[in-house]
Amino acid sequence: MNNFDYYNPVHVIFGAGELSRLGTEAGKIGKKICLVSYKELTCLHGLMQRIRRLLEKEGLEIIPFFEAEPNPEIETIKKGAALCKREQVDLIIGVGGGSAMDAAKAIAAGVCYEGDLWNMVYSRHDAIQAIPPVEALPTLMIPTLPATGSEMNNCAVLTNRTLGEKSYIWGNCLYPKVSIIDPELTLTLPAYQTACAAADTISHVLEIYLNGEEDSDLQHYFQEGVMRTVMDNVGKVLADPENLSARSHLQWAATCAINGWASPGDAWTPMHQIGHVLTTRHKIPHGASLSIMMPAWMEYMADRRKTQYYRFAVNVMQINPDHKSKNEVIREGIIAFKSFLKEIGVPVSLQAMNIEPADLPAIVQDVIKISFNEKGVLHANPPATANDVMRVLEVAF
Ligand SMILES: [Fe+2]
Structure with a gap:
């Protein structure tokens, strides 16, 4: 059997209907929230309205960043991180599948990162220079797709179109603080x-x-x-x-x-x-x-x-x-x-x-x-x- 270190600090709130706790749980962490999700929101439109109501009911301010694409790109992460810095947000909420959650994580790390954000990413010819993030804004995840497990791990996958590469960032600062895993949100998944x-x-x-x-x-x-x-x-x-x-x-x-x-x-x-x-x-x-x-x-x-x-x-x-x-x-x-x-x-x-x-x-x-x-x-x-x-x-x- 292997020796290992194990660390996982994510507060998981699991179950049908648990999204109703979003406002209370988010309010314990921050007051000004960047909401990260996809460019095309048609299928998530109703959910986003509900999320807005839950957050606004607790007096929380929302900065939307609906620009994540499938396989989130490093340029999008840079844009999101710049927005969060400018608006001085104190919590990032990712809503969607792995791409939206990974974008939220990478933006949270990007806000605190010095230098080119692609340096966070491990890939073969960057491996020597890769500098993993050690600090990030707190994140809260709301998965709508049962797949990537990004809601309870310390990893995100990013794409660099210019280099034609897709690879990982890791770091314990990437663990979400809270994940509300509500299977009702997957009922309409095709x-x-x-x-x-x-x-x-x-x-x-x-x-x-x-x-x-x-x-x-x-x-x-x-x-x-x-x-x-x-x-x-x-x-x-x-x-x-x-x-x-x-x-x-x-x-x-x-x-x-x-x-x-x-x-x-x-x-x-x-x-x-x-x-x-x-x-x-x-x-x-x-x-x-x-x-x-x-x-x-x-x-x-x-x-x-x-x-x-x-x-x-x-x-x-x-x-x-x-x-x-x-x-x-x-x-x-x-x-x-x-x-x-x-x-x-x-x-x-x-x-x-x-x-x-x-x-x-x-x-x-x-x-x-x-x-x-x-x-x-x-x-x-x-x-x-x-x-x-x-x-x-x-x-x-
Ligand atoms: Fe996978």
Whole structure:
């Protein structure tokens, strides 16, 4: 079992109807609030009006910043941070999916940061100079999408269009002070976004399950629990979008998948690293990039970690191992997982996203540039070479 430090100070308020506590909870932290959300607010219009009423009822002042885009860009973060400085806000509230919450976090850090805000971001050729943020304004998160878990972790993902890079910032100052996780806010989420969110949640634990330390009993049971919870509930939601119970399970699973509980001492995200390049170069939604990468990675890598892939087949995909060889069980597990992804309606091939074989070398080069470590490999267990990444992408066709 790994040694680890664990720290998570987020005050989580979870449950249907809990958004009603927003004004009181926000008022305990600040008085002048920057409200961060998306450019196109049509689907969140009613929610925003309700949030305004809850905050104004407590006498709180609101500065709107509805400029976050999917995969928030560093230029937007700079603009938001400048607004918050100018207006001297003392609390930032992020409303939306991971992109809105990540924008809120990055803006909160950007307000207190000296120098170019892109220096906060880890990427391969910036890694030496990356200076993580150590101070940030307090944030309060209101997730409307059960996926990224940004509401309970210390990470944000930003994009630099000029450099063509998507990468992370980390820092304990990025933990939200409070997160109000109200599953009622996900009831109107369309089927495709719900399915992509489910794939993203599964990927957050699956990557570590398949790449991390094998001697981690509680961790593996926890990861299996997250994956089973998503698999048991996403179908119910797709059949009945207003199933609040199933929506609640998806929401809590998403938060717990990536708040540190499922991965103490392990941090493995090779599929995400390839997925980020697919998003940046080919505009594939984050969850869809993972639904494509997961089965391809598994098909290619299974022989290298047979114990974990066998365990996945039996404990997660519930394959009956009786009278079958280890390899047969492993293969059945991967096939069953791919079938599950197809059934919920997410893509499982690059072809489905109009990517051509000729696009692959440039994708591999970007993965090398952004995510390969100083030893010239992608952080995975065992480490993945450039040839491995190419082969995985080929399997993904
Ligand atoms: Fe993700």
